Amino acid sequence: MGDKHRVRFEPVGIEIEADEEETVLDAAFRQGVMLMHGCKEGQCSSCKSFLLDGDQQMERYSTFALADYEHEEGYLLLCRAHAYSDLSVELINYDEEMLLSGIPPRQVSTTVTAVEPLTHDIARLTLALDADGELPYRTGQYVDIQVPGTEQWRSFSMASLPGDGLEFLIKRYPGGLFSGLLDGLRLPVGAPLTVKGPYGTCVLREAPERDLILLAGGAGMAPILAQLRALAAAGSGRRTRFYYGARGAADLFALDEIARLGAALSDFAFVPALSEESSQSYEQGFVTEVLDRHEGDLSGSDAYLCGPPPMCDAALAVLTGKGMPQERIFLDRFTTSTDI
Numbered sequence: 001m002g003d004k005h006r007v008r009f010e011p012v013g014i015e016i017e018a019d020e021e022e023t024v025l026d027a028a029f030r031q032g033v034m035l036m037h038g039c040k041e042g043q044c045s046s047c048k049s050f051l052l053d054g055d056q057q058m059e060r061y062s063t064f065a066l067a068d069y070e071h072e073e074g075y076l077l078l079c080r081a082h083a084y085s086d087l088s089v090e091l092i093n094y095d096e097e098m099l100l101s102g103i104p105p106r107q108v109s110t111t112v113t114a115v116e117p118l119t120h121d122i123a124r125l126t127l128a129l130d131a132d133g134e135l136p137y138r139t140g141q142y143v144d145i146q147v148p149g150t151e152q153w154r155s156f157s158m159a160s161l162p163g164d165g166l167e168f169l170i171k172r173y174p175g176g177l178f179s180g181l182l183d184g185l186r187l188p189v190g191a192p193l194t195v196k197g198p199y200g201t202c203v204l205r206e207a208p209e210r211d212l213i214l215l216a217g218g219a220g221m222a223p224i225l226a227q228l229r230a231l232a233a234a235g236s237g238r239r240t241r242f243y244y245g246a247r248g249a250a251d252l253f254a255l256d257e258i259a260r261l262g263a264a265l266s267d268f269a270f271v272p273a274l275s276e277e278s279s280q281s282y283e284q285g286f287v288t289e290v291l292d293r294h295e296g297d298l299s300g301s302d303a304y305l306c307g308p309p310p311m312c313d314a315a316l317a318v319l320t321g322k323g324m325p326q327e328r329i330f331l332d333r334f335t336t337s338t339d340i
């Protein structure tokens with residue numbers, strides 16, 4: 001353990017203690033303070049804030065997340081910053097509702113209960129917690145899974161609802177350190193996996209008066225399916241539109257479940273968009289183009305987005321262009337650990 005310092009967040013006036021050896025974001029997690037974050041690895045910029053006062057040093061990060069000129073102006077990434085004196089930090093993005101309701105992450109032991117192929121490159125992984133383990137989380141959050149035999153961790157969003165175990169939808173990259181193990185051979189039923197969490201702020205907010213746009217690409221389906229499961233369980237009356245981007249019809253999955261969940265909602269439509277194939281049954285184009293064609297004014301809607309970073313960035317532009325307030329857009333960019 002190193003020296004400890006106080007970190008004060010403005011304009012909310014919350015204070016935490018941070019050890020020099022932990023990042024400010026980890027210190028906040030530990031104390032149940034839920035700051036805005038995404039990747040936790042200096043790649044997505046969700047935790048970008050402004051240093052008002054104090055000395056800090058950042059671990060390695062991507063200049064996509066924090067450009068050099070922003071660093072010079074005083075911006076910092078809380079997931080990379082270590083406090084070397086008391087700090088005063090201005091939060092750029094924060095959600096008053098979430099700030100003091102964080103669930104401190106914990107590490108648990110699990111075993112694999114199933115690995116099932118859903119498409120040619122997406123698999124469902126389900127894990128059971130060991131008998132005395134508990135992992136509370138909120139709908140739409142993610143955990144880090146340790147790659148067996150290494151010190152590396154990979155982030156995966158739960159498609160499951162809290163209390164229903166741990167279900168993940170994972171895109172398989174040949175040669176991918178973790179996803180490459182999901183070929184049906186290397187991660188057999190019964191294999192132990194260490195899991196740490198929960199993390200993430202793409203959590204379904206109570207806002208019955210606001211319409212909903214759900215948008216995902218590829219394995220970004222996972223947290224969005226969780227949102228849909230929660231909305232269906234609650235019999236939500238919110239107008240809900242789910243846009244899903246895939247390359248071709250063979251990349252679509254969970255269609256029966258989505259139809260079943262949609263039937264429990266009073267105003268729901270599922271709009272799959274195929275970017276590399278034309279079909280009588282589905283919209284053609286990038287999912288963000290299809291969203292743009294279908295939706296008008298979105299100032300009264302909330303959006304939840306998950307998937308590849310370019311899709312998230314394009315969706316942000318379309319949604320804000322249609323009047324959706326930036327603070328009502330909740331997203332997880334599925335950055336990869338090899339991006340820096």
Ligand SMILES: Cc1cc2nc3c(=O)[nH]c(=O)nc-3n(C[C@H](O)[C@H](O)[C@H](O)COP(=O)(O)OP(=O)(O)OC[C@H]3O[C@@H](n4cnc5c(N)ncnc54)[C@H](O)[C@@H]3O)c2cc1C
Binds near residue numbers: 168171177222337
């Ligand atoms: C908050 C968050 C939530 C996430 N949730 C999910 C989820 O629910 N499901 C899911 O599938 N993933 C999710 N990810 C991504 C996941 O954490 C891994 O980064 C991904 O599975 C690749 O890890 P790997 O170990 O298999 O590949 P790595 O060993 O990290 O990569 C090996 C190689 O695979 C290729 N590769 C890996 N990723 C990509 C890519 N995106 N595009 C092109 N080539 C690539 C590259 O050639 C790379 O060099 C999430 C990421 C974040 C930050």
Ligand code: FES
Binds near residue numbers: 037038048079
């Ligand atoms: S850059 Fe800090 S959470 Fe992604």
